[in-house]
Amino acid sequence: MVTLEQIAAWAPDQVYVIDYFGDPTQAAEKLRADPVARNLRAVQTGQVFGFPKDTYSWDQPDSRWILGLQWLASHIHPDRFADLDILQEFTTFYRTLYRLDDGAIEGQLRPMLRGSLP
Amino acid sequence: MTLRSHRTGFLLLLLALLATAALSVFFGRYPRLGWLSPGNLRADPLAAQLLWNLRLPRVTAAVLVGAALSASGLTLQMLFRNPLVEPGFLGVSQGAAFGAAFAILYLGRSPLTVQASAAVFALLGLWLTYFLAGHLRYGGWILRMVLAGIAVSALFSAGVGMLKYLADPLTQLPEITFWLLGGLWSTRWPTFLPILPLTVLGLGCSSWPAGG
Numbered sequence: 001m002v003t004l005e006q007i008a009a010w011a012p013d014q015v016y017v018i019d020y021f022g023d024p025t026q027a028a029e030k031l032r033a034d035p036v037a038r039n040l041r042a043v044q045t046g047q048v049f050g051f052p053k054d055t056y057s058w059d060q061p062d063s064r065w066i067l068g069l070q071w072l073a074s075h076i077h078p079d080r081f082a083d084l085d086i087l088q089e090f091t092t093f094y095r096t097l098y099r100l101d102d103g104a105i106e107g108q109l110r111p112m113l114r115g116s117l118p
Numbered sequence: 119m120t121l122r123s124h125r126t127g128f129l130l131l132l133l134a135l136l137a138t139a140a141l142s143v144f145f146g147r148y149p150r151l152g153w154l155s156p157g158n159l160r161a162d163p164l165a166a167q168l169l170w171n172l173r174l175p176r177v178t179a180a181v182l183v184g185a186a187l188s189a190s191g192l193t194l195q196m197l198f199r200n201p202l203v204e205p206g207f208l209g210v211s212q213g214a215a216f217g218a219a220f221a222i223l224y225l226g227r228s229p230l231t232v233q234a235s236a237a238v239f240a241l242l243g244l245w246l247t248y249f250l251a252g253h254l255r256y257g258g259w260i261l262r263m264v265l266a267g268i269a270v271s272a273l274f275s276a277g278v279g280m281l282k283y284l285a286d287p288l289t290q291l292p293e294i295t296f297w298l299l300g301g302l303w304s305t306r307w308p309t310f311l312p313i314l315p316l317t318v319l320g321l322g323c324s325s326w327p328a329g330g
Binding site: 001003004005006008009021035036039040 | 146147148149150163164167168171172173289303
């Protein structure tokens with residue numbers, strides 16, 4: 001169990017919030033609004049992100065990690081991944097790996113997307 | 119023991135409590151493992167926030183929970199004229215565990231429902247123990263209470279085991295496990311506030327002079 005005090009002692013440049021059951025964007029927002037966490041450097045510099053998910057979180061050790069790693073890299077090194085279009089990668093991923101048609105991707109999966117995405 | 123040495127003992131215990139509480143408030147992981155100096159507190163707003171809004175509510179809650187637990191143990195011991203009893207012996211703890219697990223599975227798992235159900239089943243456990251002890255025809259009253267308590271505890275423990283087996287391993291099972299372990303790691307002032315009136319009420323009732 002990691003407490004807010006331990007996170008403060010680590011003084012991270014960035015914080016990535018994962019929420020398997022709820023909305024990671026809201027969880028990140030909750031952290032930003034917390035009176036104690038508000039003093040963290042990552043919060044003050046706007047470097048708190050909700051880890052994206054569709055049917056399940058992109059941080060999981062399954063095929064979604066292909067998307068998760070690209071998304072994470074583009075946040076850690078924004079200058080090197082300036083040309084990455086993560087939503088295009090998302091469509092390509094489900095089209096090529098799962099052979100889903102655009103109707104299923106756009107109609108069913110895209111509305112489930114949550115997290116810090118463009 | 120004389121009244122005087124009682125008083126000295128009490129004062130010493132109170133001092134020890136205050137010392138450990140102060141130690142817990144000023145010792146921690148931020149900014150590095152060790153003491154938080156007054157200089158730190160003045161210069162670093164985060165240090166002051168951690169002390170006031172994380173450590174202080176946690177330590178205060180720990181003091182209140184400890185007071186409530188010891189008062190409940192003492193009350194039961196005096197009530198049943200039995201130096202051996204404590205909530206864990208009379209089916210109270212196991213009843214509460216069963217009530218909480220039951221509420222997490224079937225009653226919507228809101229904090230209020232879980233606590234209320236735990237309290238109801240704790241009292242049910244106590245009543246069952248008392249009822250059973252009254253119907254035993256063996257040994258003295260102390261022994262009968264303890265034996266009945268062991269039986270009721272075993273019954274409710276088995277119930278908790280069954281509920282755990284039925285629980286959803288992703289959502290309900292971790293919640294049951296966290297509830298059973300307990301913990302003050304997430305205590306902040308808003309979560310501390312509901313504890314205060316309940317504990318004060320309980321302590322007030324249990325220290326009310328019985329008269330005679």
